[in-house]
Amino acid sequence: MKKILLLSLVTFNFGSLMAQSTTYWQQHVDYKMDVVMDVKNYQYKGTQELVYTNNSNDTLRKVYYHLFNNAFQPGSEMDARLHSIKDPDARMVNKVTVDGKEVKVSRIESLKPNEIGYLKITNFKQDGAVAEAKTAGTILEVTLAKPILPNSKSTFTLDFDGQVPIQIRRSGRNNSEGVELSMTQWYPKLAEFDFEGWHADPYIAREFQGVWGNFDVKITIDKEFVLGGTGYLQNPNEIGFGYQSEGVVVNTPKKTKTLTWHFVAPMVHDFAWAADKNYMHDVVKGPNDVDLHFLYKNYPKTVENWKKLQPMMVKVMDVFNKNVGNYPYKQYSFIQGGDGGMEYAMSTLMLGNGTLEGIFGTATHELGHSWFQHVLASNESKHPWMDEGFTTYISDLAENELSDKKVANPFSGNYRAYYNLVNSGKEQSQTTHGDRYDENRPYSTSSYVKGSVFLSQLRYVIGEDKLAETIKRYYHDFKFKHPTPNDIKRSAERVSGANLDWYLVDWAQTTNTIDYGIKAVTENGNQTTVSLERIGRMPMPIDLLVEYTDGTMESFYVPLRMMNYEKANPNPAVKRTVLNDWTWAASNYEFTIAKAKGTIKKITIDPSGLMADVKQDNNVYKQ
Numbered sequence: 001m002k003k004i005l006l007l008s009l010v011t012f013n014f015g016s017l018m019a020q021s022t023t024y025w026q027q028h029v030d031y032k033m034d035v036v037m038d039v040k041n042y043q044y045k046g047t048q049e050l051v052y053t054n055n056s057n058d059t060l061r062k063v064y065y066h067l068f069n070n071a072f073q074p075g076s077e078m079d080a081r082l083h084s085i086k087d088p089d090a091r092m093v094n095k096v097t098v099d100g101k102e103v104k105v106s107r108i109e110s111l112k113p114n115e116i117g118y119l120k121i122t123n124f125k126q127d128g129a130v131a132e133a134k135t136a137g138t139i140l141e142v143t144l145a146k147p148i149l150p151n152s153k154s155t156f157t158l159d160f161d162g163q164v165p166i167q168i169r170r171s172g173r174n175n176s177e178g179v180e181l182s183m184t185q186w187y188p189k190l191a192e193f194d195f196e197g198w199h200a201d202p203y204i205a206r207e208f209q210g211v212w213g214n215f216d217v218k219i220t221i222d223k224e225f226v227l228g229g230t231g232y233l234q235n236p237n238e239i240g241f242g243y244q245s246e247g248v249v250v251n252t253p254k255k256t257k258t259l260t261w262h263f264v265a266p267m268v269h270d271f272a273w274a275a276d277k278n279y280m281h282d283v284v285k286g287p288n289d290v291d292l293h294f295l296y297k298n299y300p301k302t303v304e305n306w307k308k309l310q311p312m313m314v315k316v317m318d319v320f321n322k323n324v325g326n327y328p329y330k331q332y333s334f335i336q337g338g339d340g341g342m343e344y345a346m347s348t349l350m351l352g353n354g355t356l357e358g359i360f361g362t363a364t365h366e367l368g369h370s371w372f373q374h375v376l377a378s379n380e381s382k383h384p385w386m387d388e389g390f391t392t393y394i395s396d397l398a399e400n401e402l403s404d405k406k407v408a409n410p411f412s413g414n415y416r417a418y419y420n421l422v423n424s425g426k427e428q429s430q431t432t433h434g435d436r437y438d439e440n441r442p443y444s445t446s447s448y449v450k451g452s453v454f455l456s457q458l459r460y461v462i463g464e465d466k467l468a469e470t471i472k473r474y475y476h477d478f479k480f481k482h483p484t485p486n487d488i489k490r491s492a493e494r495v496s497g498a499n500l501d502w503y504l505v506d507w508a509q510t511t512n513t514i515d516y517g518i519k520a521v522t523e524n525g526n527q528t529t530v531s532l533e534r535i536g537r538m539p540m541p542i543d544l545l546v547e548y549t550d551g552t553m554e555s556f557y558v559p560l561r562m563m564n565y566e567k568a569n570p571n572p573a574v575k576r577t578v579l580n581d582w583t584w585a586a587s588n589y590e591f592t593i594a595k596a597k598g599t600i601k602k603i604t605i606d607p608s609g610l611m612a613d614v615k616q617d618n619n620v621y622k623q
Contacts, residue, residue: 026482027193028053029213031271035187037221039180041114042164042173048188050156052148056193060148063156063193064200065121065140068185071203072117072165072172074109077137081204082106087440089205091339092168107168117165117172121188124158133158138203140188160188169205170342170349177353178297181275182337183229184344189270192379194482199379206434206443207380207387210269212480217271220260226281228295228333229273230345231263238262265345267480269377272344274337284310287318288326293333296352302336305356309334309363312402316364319398323468324371325475332370334363343369365395375479383485384434384443385508389451390488394471396452409609411456414449421445422513422614430508453612454507460610461503461541462496463567470495498565502539502584512537516605517618519588523597530603530621532558532589536614539584541567545574545607548599558582558589570608597623 035046054060071078082088083106093104121140124133129145148154164183167175171184185208191200192209199209215231223239239259265271279295280303286292292313296306313334321327329346336352341362348366352359368391372378378386392414400410421427426442430450437443459467474483474491489504506512515536522529532542542558555574559566561581569576582589593600605611605619613619 024481025055025057025195027055027211029190029211030216031213032216033187034218035220037181037219037275039222039225042181044162044164044186046160046162046187048156048158048160050190051153052156052190053153054148054150056195057150058193059150060193061144063142063144063148064191064198065142066185066189066191066200066203066208067119067121067135067138067140068171068189068203068208069117069119069162069165070135070138071205072108072111072168074111074116076108077202078169078204079106079108081435082108085439089169089440092205107166111166111168114163115166116163118161118163119186119188120161122159122161124156127155128157131156139191139200141200158188162186167339170338175337175339177336177351178278179274179276179337180225181273182349183274184272184338184342184349187271192482199381201381201433201435204435207384209377209379209381209482212267212269212377212482215263215265215268215271217263217265218260219263219273220258221275222257223259224277225275226277226279226295227261227273227275228279228281228293228335229263229347230268230271231265232331234262234264235260268345268374270345270374272347272349274335274349276337279336280306282307282310284314286314286327286332287321289330290317290327291331292317293331293335293347295333296336299353302353305354305359306336306352308356309359312360313363313367315402316367316398319401320368320371320394323394323397324471325479327370328375328479332367334367341366343373345374346370361395361399364398365391368392368395368398371475376475377480377482378484379482381434383430384447385430385451385454386483386485386488388447389449389454392448392452393455411452412609414452414456415609415612417445417449418453418612419614421450422511427511429511450507456610457507457612458492458503460543460606460608461500461563461567462492462498462565463570465568466492466496496565498563500563502560502562506538510537513614514538514540514612515615516540516542516613517615518603518605518621519618521597521600521603521621521623524592526594526596528593528595528597528600530591530593532591532605534582534587534589539582540611541565542582543570543606543608543611545602545604546593546600547602547604548595549601550599554593556591556593558591560584 030051032049033046035044037044082092088104092107094107095102096105121133124131126145131145132143134141164173166172172182190211192211278298280298282294284292294306296302333347335349338349341350343366350362372390373387380387396410400406430446470492473495474488478487485508489500493500513536517533519533520531539560541560544556546554553574555576556579558579559581561583579591603621
C-alpha cells in the first residue's frame with residue numbers, strides 16, 4: 001500500500017527577505033512545466049513557460065539555458081573529461097584489462113542510443129515571436145526576438161523532448177540500488193545572469209547555479225509510481241489520495257493508467273524529483289512543524305536503517321536551525337535515488353543501502369546544503385568551497401553535538417586532510433573553477449575540507465561566540481540571494497569589528513600557508529625571553545599557552561596588527577596577557593615572561609588546534 005502526505009502550498013512573504021541595498025539586484029524566474037513520462041522507453045515530452053524578470057541595468061539580447069542531459073552522450077565534454085583527468089570518478093568509469101594492464105574506461109563512451117541522455121528544444125518563442133535557439137553541447141544559446149530592457153519582463157515558451165540516461169552520475173534511470181527514475185538536471189534550466197555576467201557553464205559533472213524563482217510543475221506518469229522531490233503537492237484528491245485516521249494518506253487508484261502529480265515550489269532555484277514503484281514513504285514532524293519525508297526502497301535492511309534514520313534527522317535539523325537559522329520551507333525530502341548524495345531544492349537524492357552510520361552522515365551533509373546552497377545560493381561552480389565547506393563545518397558540528405562522546409575539536413580530521421593536500425604539492429587556489437582542477441582529489445579536499453577550515457579557523461581568529469554570531473548574521477543578510485566570498489567576510493567584520501580582508505585573500509585566493517614556530521626560549525635573569533618566527537606567507541594572530549612546573553598555566557595573545565582587533569580570552573579560567581601586536585612585514589617577534597626559564601615546563605602555539613599550521617614540530621617548546 002503506497003502512502004503520501006497531503007501537502008498544502010505555503011505562502012511566503014519573500015518581499016521583506018529580498019530587501020538589500022539598492023546596489024544589489026538579482027534576476028527572477030517563474031516556471032510552468034507540463035511533462036509526460038513514458039516509462040517504457042524512459043523518454044518524456046514537456047512544455048515550458050518561463051516569465052523572466054530582468055532586474056539588472058543591462059539590456060539583454062541573448063539568454064542561455066542548461067541542457068544537462070546532453071552530457072550523457074559519447075563525445076560530450078563530460079565524456080572527454082573522463083578521458084583526460086588523472087583520477088576519474090570511480091562511479092563514472094569501468095575497469096577493463098588491455099594488454100594485461102587494468103585501465104579505466106568512460107561509462108559514457110559505451111552508451112547506446114537508447115541509453116544516452118538528451119534534451120531537444122523546439123518551438124522557442126519570446127512573447128509569442130519566434131527566437132533563434134542554437135544548441136552547443138549542454139548549453140542552449142537563444143538570440144532574442146527583441147531585447148529585454150532593464151527592469152522589465154519577457155515570457156519564453158518552448159517544447160522539449162528528453163531521454164533519461166542510464167545513471168552515470170546523479171541523474172538517470174535504474175541505478176545501482178534499483179531506483180527507476182532519478183530526475184535531476186532534467187529540464188531546460190535558465191542560466192544565471194548576475195553582476196559578473198552570464199554563467200553558462202557546460203555540464204562536466206560538478207556543481208551548478210540557478211536563478212531564484214517559483215516553479216509550477218505537472219508530471220504525468222504511470223499510476224504505479226510514487227514521486228518525491230521539490231515542491232508541495234497540490235492535487236492529492238485528483239490523483240486518488242485520501243486521508244487515513246492517522247493523518248497519513250493512502251493511495252486509492254483510479255481506473256486510469258496514469259496520474260498527474262502537480263507540485264508548486266515557491267522561491268527555489270532548482271526542481272528535482274524521483275520516482276519508483278517500490279518506494280516506502282514515511283513522514284515525520286520536524287522542528288517548527290516541518291514535514292520530513294523519507295522515500296526508500298522496500299528492502300528489509302534498507303527499511304530497518306531508514307526507520308532508525310528518521311528521528312535522527314529531526315535532531316539534526318534542530319541543530320542546524322539553532323546554529324544557522326530556521327529552515328524556511330515546510331517540507332524536506334530524503335530520497336533514495338542517487339549515487340552518493342546531492343543536494344536539491346527542498347530535497348536530497350542519496351544512496352540508501354549502506355550502513356546506518358553512512359546513511360546518517362550523507363543525510364546530515366545533504367540536509368546542511370539546504371542552508372548553504374539552497375537558501376544561501378552561492379555560485380558553487382566558481383566557489384565550491386563556500387557551499388561544500390560550510391556544509392561540512394555545520395555537519396561536523398551537528399554530529400559532534402549529537403554524539404554520546406563529544407570531542408573538543410570535531411574538525412581535527414579536516415585539518416589532517418588539508419595538511420595532506422599541502423604536502424602533496426597538488427593544491428590549487430580556491431579561486432579555481434570547480435570544473436578545472438587538475439585532479440578530483442585536490443578539488444574535493446579544497447572544497448569540502450579547506451572550505452570547512454575557513455570557518456573553524458575563523459573561530460580561532462575572532463572567537464567562538466563571534467563566529468557563531470557571524471554565521472547567523474550571514475544567513476539573515478543573504479538568504480534567498482547569491483552571496484559571494486566577500487559577503488561571508490563582511491558578515492564576520494560587521495559582527496566582530498575586525499579587519500579580515502587579509503584572511504579571505506590569503507586563505508581562499510592563494511595557496512599561501514601558515515607556519516609559525518618557537519625559535520628560541522632564553523633565560524634573561526629572573527625572566528624568560530621567547531622568540532617566535534613566521535615562516536609561512538600567511539599571517540595570523542597567535543595564542544600561546546605556558547605551563548609551569550608547579551602545575552599552573554598562563555596564556556599570551558599576540559594580536560595581528562592588520563586585523564585591528566583583540567579577540568576575547570577563549571579560556572577565561574586561565575589568566576591571559578595581551579601583548580603588542582605583530583606586523584606582517586616583521587618575520588620575527590619577541591616577548592618576555594616574568595618568570596625564570598627553569599619554572600617553565602611547556603610552551604604551546606595554538607593549544608586549540610584550530611590554526612592550520614602546516615608544520616607543527618616547532619610549535620611546542622618543552623624543557
